[in-house]
Amino acid sequence: MPPTRRRFLSAALVGLTAKAERRVAGGFVLDSFAQGHQIRERAARAPATRQEKHAIVIVGGGMAGLSAGWQLQRKGFRDFVVVEMESSAGGNSRWGENEVSRYPWAAHYVPAPNRESKLVRELFLELGLMDAAGRLEERHLCHSPQERLFLHGRWQEGLEPAIGAGSADRKQYERFAGRMAELRAGGQFTIPMALGARPSPLDSLNMEQWLEREGFPSPYLRWYVDYSCRDDFGAGSRDTSAWAGIHYFASREHEEHGPLTWPEGNGWILERLAAKLQPHLRCGAAVHRMEKRGSGYAVQAGDCEYRAAAVIFAAPEFLLPYVMEGVPPSRVRYSPWLVANLTLDRWPREKGLEPAWDNVIYGSRSLGYVVATHQSLRSQVPRTVWTYYWALAEGSPEANRRALLERDWGHWRDVILADLERAHPDIGQCVSRVDIFRMGHAMARPEPGFLSRVLAPRREQGVILANSDQSGFSIFEEAQYRGVMAAEAALRRI
Ligand SMILES: Cc1cc2nc3c(=O)[nH]c(=O)nc-3n(C[C@H](O)[C@H](O)[C@H](O)COP(=O)(O)OP(=O)(O)OC[C@H]3O[C@@H](n4cnc5c(N)ncnc54)[C@H](O)[C@@H]3O)c2cc1C
Structure with missing residues (x-):
């Protein structure tokens, strides 16, 4: 584990005591543990x-x-x-709504489909998300700014760490991108994966071992890869098969546009399928x-x-x-996740950049938050909803599932607000509601x-x-x- 990441993580583990500075309403929502346990027993x-x-x-x-x-x-x-x-x-594509906005309870975007993703294209055509020439409907493409990263005390554009990265780090970013393009050209990293996947020695390594083997020591690159694995698989790079880790980066064609997103996330697609x-x-x-x-x-x-x-x-x-x-x-094996929707009565003060759709805090155990009102065309959005994502990727899934069940709502609320406070010191004065969805078996982990x-x-x-x-x-x-x-x-x- 690179030293920078270790330092940030230990800070994350000890600094979890911030309390909301005003009364925050909310609770656990969509709990299905009891039903699941009845089936199991x-x-x-x-x-x-x-x-x-x-x-x-x-x-x-x-x-x-x-x-x-x-x-x-x-x-x-x-x-x-x-x-x-x-x-x-809907399962993991369900969504909710309050007086401020619709918001997702899990899945929140779909990247622009690859040429080989034929079924996605057919569905998108049917739903009016794409025209016959393959052009995506502008209205549903994520507006700018799409992503920002809070790093060394301020926000930067994009998620690839730039502030503090030296020329050695940047060279590794470039070489990494080149390796991914080569691996993509090999034809086994496709979406859907079944079209290209075949037995591979890459599956016997974890992603961190692969980075080591290929000579990528940059702590910033290591963080970025680990973040990406947690984001898509709910498991860190040490628990992710190198084949899957590479798939994350090598399976997508270069995107000029995208992703597609909606206030309710993939609930937009779900609602239309369910209606049919x-x-x-x-x-x-x-x-x-x-x-x-x-x-x-x-x-x-x-x-x-x-x-x-x-x-x-x-x-x-x-x-x-x-x-x-x-x-x-x-x-x-399944990764447990926690997703929280936070209702904000006002926006926190910002350091530098304006809020993006996806907002990530470097070194945090969480994946940051997505702004549900980002696609709004209104010029003023006084209140908003943030969807906060946290794959409980450190430690064993079993222990994390137990923690999800045993700890009360107040504990998770405080952990979430303490995490956000690092980038938004006044978050406690902005939030009026924190609703939390605990998902014991949220998604398969490609170990x-x-x-x-x-x-x-x-x-x-x-x-x-x-x-x-x-x-x-x-x-x-x-x-x-x-x-x-x-x-x-x-x-x-x-
Ligand atoms: C937090 C989170 C964020 C995500 N974000 C994205 C994203 O942005 N983009 C993306 O593409 N993907 C995302 N995903 C992945 C998401 O899981 C998939 O996109 C997709 O929704 C999975 O669908 P599924 O039908 O395979 O599984 P599920 O959504 O798990 O569906 C399984 C269904 O089976 C039902 N069920 C379970 N037991 C029973 C039973 N005994 N009887 C009847 N029904 C039962 C469940 O209630 C559920 O509706 C995310 C996942 C999570 C957990």
Whole structure:
């Protein structure tokens, strides 16, 4: 670990006591621990009182499950349902709204799609986000300034550390960018990943070992890579397979535009998909049992038993053994995350640069915050909402999950405000509300060795797995691809 980062981290660990200077309202929101634990413990349930028969049942209405439904609809197929545990669909793409703005609860952007991301292009065309010539709709492209970094006591433009970086660091940035371009040209770092991925020795190293091996000691570059791994995978560079770490940088074509973002984040896409699938959605129904019956399946959820010829399981893979007898435990490890939406009655004072869409604090354990009102076209936005992201990447996911459950809301509020105070000393006087979403199993972690698992997909009693964790890491494009592929497989099956 580079010394600069160690110094910043220890400062982060000891300085967590700042208290809000005015009364701050809020609490935990969207908690689903209790439901999850009931499923895990196979709690006794009242028997189903009704039955529905469909050709295909999709379990889980996140982006993957909804994309499976979208594909079935596009094929003119109507005999399916999407069974979702929560009261609304969306999973990690859900969003909220208050009197100030809409805001995301997790996923908040989609980069401009690559040429090979054919399905994303088709969806974007259908939703009016792209025209037939491939031009993205300006209104939904992230406005400037897009990103800023708080480093050595002030804000700088962009996330690549510039203040304090010497010529040796800058040379390494350039060489790193060159290596990523070479690796991209090799053709194995694609989006969706399944189009290019093949067994690779890079998967036996972690990203930090790869940086060491390639001669990249710059602490600023190391920070930037670690930040990027935490941002996309919820795991630091020491816990991320070098293949996945490289994928983050090498899989995207050079972007002239982008990313696409909305106040409610990817909830914008979700809302439109869910509207198309409305007659097929069964929300508020947690699947707690699935079994093979003859040539089909029986799926128990809430008061209903669904009978189907094929099942697409788009809920996270680790849940499958808890609902289906005889399925071995999943080998996927998940990162816990915390997302908070902070309502600000006024903007904090700024040092130098104006707020960007994405605002990151160098050396923080968090990933900083995204401004929900950034895309607003109004010239004055007196109040705002910040979405604060924190992948609990240090220590074990199990210990961090326990901490998420055990610590109360006041603890997390104070930790969040103390973190932000480093860049915004008057934040405590600006915030009126902090709502916190704790996510125990937020996303799959692509640890070293993940690729061999992903390249040998599981076949569990004929159930078709579709969650983005089938790619080993979770982004919109992977969720969509896995959902669409699962729909194709289900259609072949029936
Ligand atoms: C904090 C955070 C920020 C992110 N930001 C971005 C971003 O900016 N851009 C991006 O591209 N990606 C982002 N992601 C990744 C995001 O996970 C994917 O984009 C995508 O939303 C994943 O969709 P999914 O369907 O694979 O999984 P999920 O969203 O996890 O969906 C699974 C669904 O299954 C349901 N379910 C679970 N158990 C049951 C059950 N027993 N019965 C019925 N239903 C059940 C869940 O409620 C959920 O709706 C982020 C993720 C997190 C955690």
